Amino acid sequence: MMEMDNRIEAIHAGLQAIVGVDQVFAGSATERWSRDWTGQFEGQPLAVVRPANRDEVAAILRLAGQYHVPVVPIAGNTGLNGGAYGPEAILVSIERMNRIREIRNDARVAIVEAGVIVAALDSAAAQHGLTFPLAFGAAGSAMIGGVLSTNAGGANVLRYGNVRDLCLGLEVVLPDGSVLDLMTALKKDNSGFDLRDLIIGAEGQLGIITAAILKLHPRPLFHATALVALEDLSVAPALLNAFQDASGNAVTAYEFMSRSYVAGYEALVPAGRRFFDVSYPAVLLVELATVRNEELGEILETVLADALERGILVDAVVAQSDTQRQEMWALREAAAELAFQRHPVIDTDVAVPLDRIPDYLDRIPEIMAAIDPGFTDIAVAHFGDGNIHYTVWPSGSDPAVEAALRAAIDALAVEMDGTFSAEHGIGLCKLPSMARHKNTVALDMMRAIKAAFDPGNILNPGKTLPGVNVG
Amino acid sequence: MMEMDNRIEAIHAGLQAIVGVDQVFAGSATERWSRDWTGQFEGQPLAVVRPANRDEVAAILRLAGQYHVPVVPIAGNTGLNGGAYGPEAILVSIERMNRIREIRNDARVAIVEAGVIVAALDSAAAQHGLTFPLAFGAAGSAMIGGVLSTNAGGANVLRYGNVRDLCLGLEVVLPDGSVLDLMTALKKDNSGFDLRDLIIGAEGQLGIITAAILKLHPRPLFHATALVALEDLSVAPALLNAFQDASGNAVTAYEFMSRSYVAGYEALVPAGRRFFDVSYPAVLLVELATVRNEELGEILETVLADALERGILVDAVVAQSDTQRQEMWALREAAAELAFQRHPVIDTDVAVPLDRIPDYLDRIPEIMAAIDPGFTDIAVAHFGDGNIHYTVWPSGSDPAVEAALRAAIDALAVEMDGTFSAEHGIGLCKLPSMARHKNTVALDMMRAIKAAFDPGNILNPGKTLPGVNVG
Known part of the structure; x- marks a missing residue:
């Protein structure tokens, strides 16, 4: 015990010598970095250290190598999968390198x-x-x-x-x-x-x-933004093509929100703007942007009017001011806040070919219900990228049920020629899916690369790659 | 010797068992693959083999591993740096996998x-x-x-x-x-x-x-193409911005040709179209393309007229038909043929930040002349990418002079925050520059990755990475 304390003291002293006494934090002073805002990950690091430059980062890594202590880099601490979780590690915060x-x-x-x-x-x-x-x-x-x-x-x-x-x-x-x-x-x-x-x-x-x-x-100088309501999401790919063709590929965002998502937003933000009187099965936020004024607003309204007439969409609201545009984005951007307001929560970021999103969203609730009949959910999607954020709250807090729900969400995406990880990364949360779905040759090559770069397995150990043990 | 012959026979028999007797070539039957069209690389492979599918490729690699024979993949054999040069190797031609x-x-x-x-x-x-x-x-x-x-x-x-x-x-x-x-x-x-x-x-x-x-x-449905003559290449970046701004980033090509290049083309292709009566210091081929008809031709002519009036350009020819467009491209696309018509030749593909291209082209001839006063050159550039193909013919055939010329071309690019290898790759030709200019940490990591993937160093050995010995 004494020996361990001496070792920790020596590491702290070494870190202080590198970055200065003020830039090394321990104990309760590390809270800002050691707890993530999703509430899923919290663990006491050995120290948090804030280097001022590249050379200090290098010295910290050399010190960590000497003592065989893991190092976990941390930036804005906004990750969703525990990638910056570093109990008993040196957390290297890069926040001062902000020039x-x-x-x-x-x-x-x-x-x-x-x-x-x-x-x-x-x-x-x-x-x-x-x-x-x-x-x-x-x-x-x-x-x-x-x-x-x-x-x-x-x-x-x-x-x-x-x-x-x-x-x-x-x-x-x-x-x-x-x-x-x-x-x-x-x-x-x-x-x-x-x-x-x-x-x-x-x-x-x-x-x-x-x-x-x-x-x-x-920087786009002109935006045209609308919320579009659909009875049936299966028309969304064709509608996206209509916007792209009419505007010469000026679509910058094409964001899906489920009925339950919109309802969840209205409950979370009672003062938030309501755009439709009716609760529709699917809402899309579409935005066109350009550096030249090509009457984007007119293009948007023409496509919308045509789609309305043909029964492709059932309702639409076009932003008439920048304020209205911001209000539309506020609706969409509450997704993470909405997801993590209740625990336990399963937050995911699967992707499938974009024309299969409607099918995915049709099938997944039944699969969830078979595991946990009392589940609730919301869904948003970066529709144009095939990327779905499907969020599930289990009815209870049984870790086995949680794991089964998560596994099923990922498995359906893979079954539909998709991926279990479109944009949030693997971190800790998705190690089981990585082990289950990633092809073994690819995993072997990743492990070989990891070993070549980091033979001591000092950097962010125990994450991303299943089967690489903590050093 | 007998033993070696037996070994070669065993390899041939093994290859024939994998792909069929018809698809293994040896001796003079390999000429189509063993000589490159630039005339720089020629060497007798152990065999050329043409697998029909992935599994046959895998079996060939396993066989090669067993016998410790190098394997060199070869595709269209159009590379410029000897990347597919495979004397005494098994050349794996992928040409039959063409579905x-x-x-x-x-x-x-x-x-x-x-x-x-x-x-x-x-x-x-x-x-x-x-x-x-x-x-x-x-x-x-x-x-x-x-x-x-x-x-x-x-x-x-x-x-x-x-x-x-x-x-x-x-x-x-x-x-x-x-x-x-x-x-x-x-x-x-x-x-x-x-x-x-x-x-x-x-x-x-x-x-x-x-x-x-x-x-x-x-697929773009509308093209607008022109050749533009400049007295001074330093206006080219601003002119590119003018085309991009006026057309909403519809520029698909912005290709520079030097005076000596145009003269070389006229000598090589006497029947080729002549666009200007005068020999200008710099000619640019500019092309706009779009899927919508936005009066691209008008946009092009407007920018050209404005630039002419302001003295930015001295002459321009706009293609009036698809035939004229093809003729303009024929001029530009003769570059490789022109370069390799004479030997020895130093063909390069450096890149620098695009606004430094004029400076690079101003400085490089003096540097060449200091090494070999009798040198001749041509230059073309993918101007919009900062990528210059500078070609030099030395006055004699002293390998030391050739190496010095090549080294100087690469060194100036690196000095100007550029690279010695923009698009042709390293192969054999650029190993010395790779050793000289690539940072050693990057080279070490590349070697470690190579060793992790290919511990026996069977695949394309002796190329790309300096200091990885032939297996």
């Missing part, structure tokens, strides 16, 4: 440190008429290092791709403290294996991202 | 075998109003497996990205004969490390691609 080093207007790139908050980068880009178009509810807290490590998606993937598609260059500190410098702003670079894309989405298993070069896009 | 399994019109994806020729896929897509938009001179011979393994680029990257951006799913046979099944058509899939992008561009070091799921795009 936007440069925005190159002509080249449309930003050079940023990993602790920059997503919304802050977009605000800075806006001053140049540009946008960093990653859009999801947690954009005001999530940081670049975190969204890169999880290859985050969100509501604008349809137009701009995942974070992977927005990244040109990376700076990464590897587990042994060496620096992998991939900081290029080039659109074409075929000099060897694609290490950049290997690091993106690796959930901090292979290295800690400390800086990045990101693409910016021209 | 387009399915084109899904609504989902805009194609499921293809790796031996499908790029132009054949585009023709098949055209029947659905779609396009596979990879555009380069060798599209009529290059195969999907080859362009994926080299992450090929070409003239339309500006609009559609590299091949990496066109690929959703992959099937890969690993060196031990196991099959890595990543055949998903999903736009979002965050289930573990990004093995797909690791395989793309790996030059056959990690596995042999046998099938892929590729994105298709709506």
